[in-house]
Amino acid sequence: MNRHIGILTAGGDSPGLNAAIRAIGKTAIDTGHMEVVGFRDGFRGLMENRIMRLERSMLTSILTLGGTILGTSRDKPHKMPVGGELMDMSEVICDNYYRHNLDALVCIGGGGTQKNAHRLAQRGLNILTLPKTIDNDVYGTDVTFGFDTAVEIATEAIDRLHSTAHSHHRIIVVEVMGHNAGWLALGAGVASGADVILIPEIPYNHEKVARAIRKRQQRGNNFSIVVVAEGALSIEEMKKRDKLRSKKLKAKQKGHLKEKKRAGEAYNRFSKKRSEHTLRLSQKLEEMTGLESRLTILGHLQRGGTPSATDRILATKLGSACVKYIEEGASNVMIAVRGEETEPVPLDDVVGKRKVVPLDHCWLESARNVGTCLGD
Ligand code: F6P
Numbered sequence: 587m588n589r590h591i592g593i594l595t596a597g598g599d600s601p602g603l604n605a606a607i608r609a610i611g612k613t614a615i616d617t618g619h620m621e622v623v624g625f626r627d628g629f630r631g632l633m634e635n636r637i638m639r640l641e642r643s644m645l646t647s648i649l650t651l652g653g654t655i656l657g658t659s660r661d662k663p664h665k666m667p668v669g670g671e672l673m674d675m676s677e678v679i680c681d682n683y684y685r686h687n688l689d690a691l692v693c694i695g696g697g698g699t700q701k702n703a704h705r706l707a708q709r710g711l712n713i714l715t716l717p718k719t720i721d722n723d724v725y726g727t728d729v730t731f732g733f734d735t736a737v738e739i740a741t742e743a744i745d746r747l748h749s750t751a752h753s754h755h756r757i758i759v760v761e762v763m764g765h766n767a768g769w770l771a772l773g774a775g776v777a778s779g780a781d782v783i784l785i786p787e788i789p790y791n792h793e794k795v796a797r798a799i800r801k802r803q804q805r806g807n808n809f810s811i812v813v814v815a816e817g818a819l820s821i822e823e824m825k826k827r828d829k830l831r832s833k834k835l836k837a838k839q840k841g842h843l844k845e846k847k848r849a850g851e852a853y854n855r856f857s858k859k860r861s862e863h864t865l866r867l868s869q870k871l872e873e874m875t876g877l878e879s880r881l882t883i884l885g886h887l888q889r890g891g892t893p894s895a896t897d898r899i900l901a902t903k904l905g906s907a908c909v910k911y912i913e914e915g916a917s918n919v920m921i922a923v924r925g926e927e928t929e930p931v932p933l934d935d936v937v938g939k940r941k942v943v944p945l946d947h948c949w950l951e952s953a954r955n956v957g958t959c960l961g962d
Pocket of ligand 1: 598696720764816889
């Protein structure tokens, strides 16, 4: 009897998702003689049993498409909004897995998806995952697909902002995505020759940023490009964030429900203010340097549209390798990139960790060497 596999895409969309679906589907159908079913909108579609049978003909012409033909959502199996309440729908999800006689379910997503997939694996489902996110912050893999495309998009945008900043003698603060890791800001910042790059891993000092801009002014450069990851914080903001976080953890440990809720809400309110922090930075730099400053938030532009050639190759490699690993009996693993190769990494080793930019990373060193201010 033919084997059956399921595929879902979850979390924020990322260029290369369709390339991965195509690679899994074609390899599974052509070489593995498997039947492939897609679930719509991430774990929600698996819970609601909303499916798309993936025939071979549906997999042609999707390699270059942005987004995901399956749709996506950020819904979690154990905390799914149902009828206005958050419910644990894991049982229903498991029932639907068995209803389709699945031999394996491939979950394609970022850090959150790895966690959710791991939870289902602990309930006995046979799960494999692929790492995707423009943030490049999934632990256990060299790189995630989507990242290369996003770096290209952000770099092109910053290149364009350079000429307008230069013409108007302005500071342009560009906010790029990356709430916990600065890979995208750092990659695009180095590639576009940004004057200042601020990332979540390095809390910044306003005065040091202003000083770098003033130094450029003294050299006759009356403009500056400041690339900021959405999660970057000043030293003061970082202290405040850490305080709120430890209050939240303490309340959780004590088990006081009301206190836990209040502390959680305060922490979330602060974390959601990302662009407000960037706007404040832009205003402050204007006051501190006397140069006019403008803020550009690249936002979801960075995730949309056709994947780069590198991401297409990566997603194809991971997707087709995934089927081979299923055939070999691998289970509860993420298919990671290691150099030119792929490697199954136990989900146990992936979840609960995040790949942030190491402070001795060569991109940081290169940025410093060419005189880029990193805010510290
Ligand atoms: O997780 C990927 C990501 O693009 C982050 O960089 C960003 O903070 C977040 O998603 C935005 O999420 P949403 O599209 O749900 O607003």
